[in-house]
Amino acid sequence: MKHAPLSALLICMSGLALAAPTSDEALERMRSMKTTGQSLDMKTVPQDGEIADAIRNNLERIKLPDGFKIELYAVVPDARHMAVGPSSGVVFVGTRKTDLWAVTDRTKNRTADEVKRFAPAISFTQPGPCFSKDGFLFVAEHNRLLVFPAAEFFFEGPDVAADIVVPTGELIPTDEESYNHGARVCAVGPDNKLTVSLGQPHNVPPKDKAELYKQHGIGGIVRMERDGSKREVYATGIRNSVGITYNPTTQELWFTDNQVDGMGDDIPPGEINHAPKAGMQFGMPWYGGGQVRTTEYAEEAPPEGLTFPVVETVAHAADMGLMFYTGKMFPEKYRGGLFSAQRGSWNRTEPVGARVMFTPFAADGSAPSGETVPFAEGWLDEETGEYYGRIVDVAQLKDGSLLVSDDTAGAIYRISYDGDSN
Template identity: 45%
Template sequence: MWKTLGGLLGVLFLVAGCAAQPADLPDASPTPPVVPTFTETPVPVATHTANPEPTAAPTAPPAAAMPTAPADLEPLPFAVQLPSGFRIGMYASGLPNARSMALGPDGVIFVGTRSEGKVYAVLDQNGDYKAEQVITLASGMNTPNGVAYRDGALYVAEINRILRYDNIAAHLAEADLPAPVVLNDAYPSDAHHGWKVLRFGPDGKLYAPVGAPCNVCEISGLYGTITRMNADGSGLEVYASGIRNSVGFDWQPQSNELWFTDNGVDNLGDDQPPDELNRAPALGMNFGFPYCHGGTVPDPEFGGQRSCIEFTPPVQKLGPHVAALGMRFYTGVMFPPEYQNQILIAEHGSSSRSTPLGYRIMLVRLDDANNAISYEPFAEGWLDGAQVHGRPVDLLILPDGSLLVSDDDAGAIYRIIYEPA
């Protein structure tokens, strides 16, 4: 059980109208971004098909004993198909455009938005793994999609800057948040693919992607990259490039290698290119955009300038136009051992395909060498024929090992649990 908020929160007030861009913001004086010139040598990766046949069963250490947690889940208004033993229920509703999530103190879930300009705090006050209250922490912000929490501070990514709200727990019940510290404002201001995911890596650095400001175009500088910086905003640098629009990444728990999803280009047909699951174990790798898509598809306009063999191919080709967003290596203690260190991906769903695809959570199974050996559905039901019930965005593992799923279309967060027979 989590600690209740108790005396920390007292009487909670909805915090509306927090100024997202006050007149005078403390500045962390970031250094200019470092955009290094890389020798683009692909890491040797075995050739993969979109749906490889399993070659070996993944192994994992036995999961720890599952902590006791209430199993009374609030039913959803639609059916979701899950593997045997898994159940899904409503964790929180009333969160318009709920996107990225971050776990804060005492079970608080911070939630960013893309179109609402708001940041929410979702509170489970009695530790029953069901939210009792949603607070609007800030509004009027510039696409605050990305949120992260570390050492008592809430970090928020707008289009062109990264902000930090210190001692956030002490301000949850106030009518106004303190002015944020501007960690870095060196990012482009383009709205197209400008929304960001924000997470701290195992190296203590803060990572944020920068999408291409187009469907497909020549890019330079910070465009089409994943960047990282020190926790104080200094030392901004490009970690990986040739990335069209990444909206989800995580680190392999044993190797600490960065893995990320990428959204493929539109207008090349219903069935190409695939979205991508990529692996970036070292600084300076290039994944091919705008010259090559999905590892093997030359771009009709730019592909003549560079060959696909010059770039790092995906570890796993995902469905075409599925809009693969949030991803997590499962490291919790609730799911069966065969899920340990396997990858769960939220597919937001296609918007440019004649037959819709996605709207689901997929499982990518890995072998002991971290090669993808299968790509299979884990949770389906947000798309029922032509009926769209919602669109999964981000995933978050709770301390008890259950899995949260945000849905920006339904304005909700769901919780998936496993109950052994």
């Protein structure tokens, strides 16, 4: 009987030893505080060269109020929702693909030095990050919810402390998984509970889905303990919210919602909504945005007690991420106000959006004190209709400057103020 040469056996065994674990296997190993065998030479994104130069050139188009300036903070492919680490200031950036990025400004010169793939052994599905005040990074995916304790400490290496909050296939029923409206966003509220928005996959949800969607919070916002227990449907009647935040003054929830497509250029309006308590219903499917009735439910009487938006925005601008400004860098008029992102229209003969909006708020944080107006704009060429970027989210750095994500250019911008802040 012939035996394989020892060298061949060693090569075979070496190959088995070096076989990379699957994403699920890697997650389980990290849950047990074990290594995954990933290389320490992690994937990074170059921060110089032609792409960075082109993005900087495009920023010359952007219009801002006097005293403000905008600069390239980081080249981040497919950059969407951002979560700023409460301890380190490292910015974790989600995408609509499989990557979650860690963006680091090591020199504190207000420009990123490194953009690196976070937890490279895990293949995410449209990750949307958010932080708790005590430094736990939660990642809401299309149909899973993960948590990374001490992410700001472990992100330097490929293996990170990890756990599962909601297992794969249990955030929504698997039969309701869709390529449409599948991106999730999250926030940890002042009650220390985890809040997650769940867009519904239709333009207007069909009537035979009503009970199922109400039960699971699809087309709504759900709330749960940080370990995934005690899940409840917090709000319903929402088409697709891709921006939720808590007002630090009132401790109450605000969110954007995207309106129904196919009804014309100017209707229905986009929405900024206020949800101070659980159980509120925000109009879908009877209303497609604001108080514009949907064609599909035009003959059906809406139930009583619906809540309409506090702010109606221009139709089809695609209102996305939002945040209340708590810094001191910007002038007094901006403090306590709401910054929000409009990604830009597709369902419009005359394009609109691709800008950062600002809504001033009363000192007590209870309601807007003025109209919503453009703050940073110019990514849309109004003459040609060409987009030079599409704006997704806004976040605040510790110095009070504003970060803005652009998933089309693949970048994060930083807006700062160097005028009189009084």
